[in-house]
Amino acid sequence: xxxxxxxxxxxxxxxxxxxxxxxxxxxxxxxxxxxxxxxxxxxxxxxxxxxxxxxxxxxxxxxxxxxxxxxxxxxxxxxxxxxxxxxxxxxxxxxxxxxxxxxxxxxxxxxxxxxxxxxxxxxxxxxxxxxxxxxxxxxxxxxxxxxxxxxxxxxxxxxxxxxxxxxxxxxxxxxxxxxxxxxxxxxxxxxxxxxxxxxxxxxxxxxxxxxxxxxxxxxxxxxxxxxxxxxxxxxxxxxxxxxxxxxxxxxxxxxxxxxxxxxxxxxxxxxxxxxxxxxxxxxxxxxxxxxxxxxxxxxxxxxxxxxxxxxxxxxxxxxxxxxxxxxxxxxxxxxxxxxxxxxxxxxxxxxxxxxxxxxxxxxxxxxxxxxxxxxxxxxxxxxxxxxxxxxxxxxxxxxxxxxxxxxxxxxxxxxxxxxxxxxxxxxxxxxxxxxxxxxxxxxxxxxxxxxxxxxxxxxxxxxxxxxxxxxxxxxxxxxxxxxxxxxxxxxxxxxxxxxxxxxxxxxx
Amino acid sequence: xxxxxxxxxxxxxxxxxxxxxxxxxxxxxxxxxxxxxxxxxxxxxxxxxxxxxxxxxxxxxxxxxxxxxxxxxxxxxxxxxxxxxxxxxxxxxxxxxxxxxxxxxxxxxxxxxxxxxxxxxxxxxxxxxxxxxxxxxxxxxxxxxxxxxxxxxxxxxxxxxxxxxxx
Numbered sequence: 001x002x003x004x005x006x007x008x009x010x011x012x013x014x015x016x017x018x019x020x021x022x023x024x025x026x027x028x029x030x031x032x033x034x035x036x037x038x039x040x041x042x043x044x045x046x047x048x049x050x051x052x053x054x055x056x057x058x059x060x061x062x063x064x065x066x067x068x069x070x071x072x073x074x075x076x077x078x079x080x081x082x083x084x085x086x087x088x089x090x091x092x093x094x095x096x097x098x099x100x101x102x103x104x105x106x107x108x109x110x111x112x113x114x115x116x117x118x119x120x121x122x123x124x125x126x127x128x129x130x131x132x133x134x135x136x137x138x139x140x141x142x143x144x145x146x147x148x149x150x151x152x153x154x155x156x157x158x159x160x161x162x163x164x165x166x167x168x169x170x171x172x173x174x175x176x177x178x179x180x181x182x183x184x185x186x187x188x189x190x191x192x193x194x195x196x197x198x199x200x201x202x203x204x205x206x207x208x209x210x211x212x213x214x215x216x217x218x219x220x221x222x223x224x225x226x227x228x229x230x231x232x233x234x235x236x237x238x239x240x241x242x243x244x245x246x247x248x249x250x251x252x253x254x255x256x257x258x259x260x261x262x263x264x265x266x267x268x269x270x271x272x273x274x275x276x277x278x279x280x281x282x283x284x285x286x287x288x289x290x291x292x293x294x295x296x297x298x299x300x301x302x303x304x305x306x307x308x309x310x311x312x313x314x315x316x317x318x319x320x321x322x323x324x325x326x327x328x329x330x331x332x333x334x335x336x337x338x339x340x341x342x343x344x345x346x347x348x349x350x351x352x353x354x355x356x357x358x359x360x361x362x363x364x365x366x367x368x369x370x371x372x373x374x375x376x377x378x379x380x381x382x383x384x385x386x387x388x389x390x391x392x393x394x395x396x397x398x399x400x401x402x403x404x405x406x407x408x409x410x411x412x413x414x415x416x417x418x419x420x421x422x423x424x425x426x427x428x429x430x431x432x433x434x435x436x437x438x439x440x441x442x443x444x445x446x447x448x449x450x451x452x453x454x455x456x457x458x459x460x461x462x463x464x465x466x467x468x469x470x471x472x473x474x475x476x477x478x479x480x481x482x483x484x485x486x487x488x489x490x491x492x493x494x495x496x497x498x499x500x501x502x503x504x505x506x507x508x
Numbered sequence: 509x510x511x512x513x514x515x516x517x518x519x520x521x522x523x524x525x526x527x528x529x530x531x532x533x534x535x536x537x538x539x540x541x542x543x544x545x546x547x548x549x550x551x552x553x554x555x556x557x558x559x560x561x562x563x564x565x566x567x568x569x570x571x572x573x574x575x576x577x578x579x580x581x582x583x584x585x586x587x588x589x590x591x592x593x594x595x596x597x598x599x600x601x602x603x604x605x606x607x608x609x610x611x612x613x614x615x616x617x618x619x620x621x622x623x624x625x626x627x628x629x630x631x632x633x634x635x636x637x638x639x640x641x642x643x644x645x646x647x648x649x650x651x652x653x654x655x656x657x658x659x660x661x662x663x664x665x666x667x668x669x670x671x672x673x674x675x
Contacts, residue, residue: 366607369608374565374576397634430576431574476540476557477557478515479584480533480540482584484548485550489511
C-alpha cells in the first residue's frame with residue numbers, strides 16, 4: 001500500500017468539500033470498520049446500524065454515529081430495507097453503502113434508496129436485477145461475447161428440465177437461479193441421480209430464495225474459481241484491477257483468496273481481464289464489481305456470475321494495486337468517474353487472504369459458538385487484520401461464522417505464504433474454536449505452495465490437512481498448564497501445609 | 509487421589525509427586541519438575557517445566573481450561589469424579605444438537621427402530637442444514653423437539669431406548 005505511484009493517485013484532496021454529507025453503512029462486523037476507515041480519510045461522517053443483540057459492538061464504535069434498528073432477529077433487522085432507509089433519512093445521511101451480503105445485491109433496496117432521494121453506493125437497481133438472476137446474467141454475458149458453459153434452465157415443468165439437463169452430459173452442476181453461497185447446489189454424475197437431485201434442488205431453492213427455478217450446467221472437473229475486479233463509471237467506461245484466485249473453498253464457500261492467480265498463463269489472464277471489462281462496459285455498470293469465471297484445466301473458462309458489490313476478499317486486490325476500492329466506490333457514486341486509467345495501474349507482489357471462521361474443521365467445518373476469552377491480534381506493516389473483534393465478545397449463531405480476515409502481502413508468493421503462516425500463529429482467539437490452525441496447514445501444504453489449486457483442493461487433500469496430535473511432551477505441558485489453572489489444584493500444590501488432607505476431592 | 513483431565517477425547521491423570529524443594533507433577537506416570545508455575549487465573553502466562561520455558565494463554569470456560577500454546581489451541585476438560593459415576597452411559601441415549609439452531613424436520617416418530625448413523629432429525633444453524641444421526645442402534649423412546657422448535661447446543665432432540673429382546 002505504499003507504492004509511490006499509487007499513493008500519488010490516491011492522495012486525498014483536502015481543500016474540496018466532502019463528497020457526501022453523511023454515509024450510512026448498512027451492514028455489521030469487519031466490513032463496517034473497513035468502510036468507516038475510508039470515509040474518515042475522505043472526511044465524510046459515517047453512521048452504523050445495529051440490532052439490540054449487537055449493542056456496543058465494535059462496528060458501532062468506529063463510526064461517528066450509530067442507530068438501533070428493530071427486528072425479531074438481528075438478521076431480520078439488517079434485512080429490513082424500509083426501516084434502514086427511514087433511519088438513514090432521519091439521521092441526515094445522503095448516501096448508503098451496503099457492504100457485502102444483507103441488502104447489498106437487493107435491487108428493490110437499491111431502488112428504494114434512490115427513490116428516497118439518497119445515493120446508493122453501488123450500481124443501478126436494474127443492473128443489480130440483471131446480474132442477480134443467474135439466468136439473465138448468463139444470457140447477457142453470452143450476448144456480449146463472454147464464454148458460458150452449456151446449460152439448461154427450468155422454465156416450466158421439472159421433467160422438461162430433467163430431459164434438457166441430461167442432454168448436456170455428465171457431470172452436471174445444478175443450482176438455484178436466485179441463489180448464492182452454495183445453497184441448493186448439487187453435483188450430478190449420472191442419469192440415475194438426476195431426477196432426485198433436480199427435485200431436491202428446486203425445493204431447496206424455493207425454501208431459501210422463495211424462487212424454485214433452477215439451472216444445470218456442465219460441471220468442470222478440477223475447476224479453478226478466478227474472478228476479475230472491475231470498476232465501472234456507469235457511463236460505459238470500465239477498468240479492471242486484475243484477478244483473484246478463489247479456488248480454496250469448503251462447503252462451496254471461499255476460505256483463502258489471493259491475487260494475482262498463481263500459474264495462470266499470460267494469454268488466459270489477458271482474455272479473462274478483457275472479457276470482464278467488456279461485460280462491465282456493456283452493462284454500463286457503475287461501482288466496484290466482480291466477474292467470476294470457472295477455469296478448466298485445459299484453459300477454457302466460462303462466465304459464472306457477476307457480484308455487484310464490494311467482495312469480502314477485496315483487500316488482496318487493494319494490496320497488490322494500492323487502490324482503495326471503497327474510496328473508488330464512493331467517488332464513482334458521487335459522480336467523480338473512474339479514479340485512474342487502465343495504463344496507470346500495475347500489480348505489485350502477492351497478497352493472500354485467510355478467512356478466520358468460528359468453525360471446527362475436524363467436524364466438517366460446522367459453525368462454533370462461544371465467548372472470546374482472550375484475543376491477540378497480529379500486527380505488521382505488510383498485514384491487514386480486518387476484524388470487528390472484542391475480547392469478551394459473544395460469538396453466536398445469529399450471523400455468519402466469519403470472524404475476521406487476515407491479509408498478508410509480500411513481493412513473492414512464497415514470502416506471502418510465510419508471512420501468512422507466521423501471522424496465523426500470532427493470532428490468538430481463545431474461547432471460540434476457529435479454523436486458524438487449519439488455514440496454516442492449508443498454506444503449508446506442498447500443493448498449495450506449488451499453486452496447484454482447484455475448487456476440490458480441500459477435499460482432495462483432506463487427509464493430509466487433518467490436525468496431527470501434539471507430541472507427548474507438548475501434551476504434558478498443556479495438561480500442566482491446565483491443571484495449574486484450577487484454583488483448588490493450585491492451592492494444594494502451593495498452599496496447604498498438608499496435601500494429603502485436602503487432596504481428596506477436586507473442585508473446579 | 510489423582511486429578512483427572514481430558515484432552516482430545518483421552519483421560520489423563522495428574523498427580524502431585526512432591527511439592528518441595530520444587531513442585532513435581534506426574535502426568536500418566538511421567539514426572540515433570542515445575543521450576544516456575546506462572547500466575548493463577550486467565551490470560552497470558554508462562555511456565556518453566558524441566559528446561560522448557562513456555563508462553564501460553566489460558567482461560568477457564570465452565571469445567572474446561574482452554575490453553576493456547578505454540579500457535580495451537582487445546583481444550584482440557586476436568587472430570588468431576590462424582591458426575592463421572594452418575595453420568596455413565598446416559599449420553600449415549602440422546603440425539604443431541606451440536607449447535608444452537610432450529611429443527612427443520614423430524615424424520616422419526618416415537619417407537620421407530622433406528623440403526624446407528626440413521627438420521628433422526630435435521631436442524632438448521634447459521635444457514636447450514638445438518639442431520640442428527642442416532643448415536644447407536646435402538647428404538648426412539650421420545651421425540652423431544654418438533655419441527656420449527658429452537659434448540660440449544662447439546663440439547664437433546666430425541667431419546668433412544670434399548671430394543672427389547674426379540675424385537
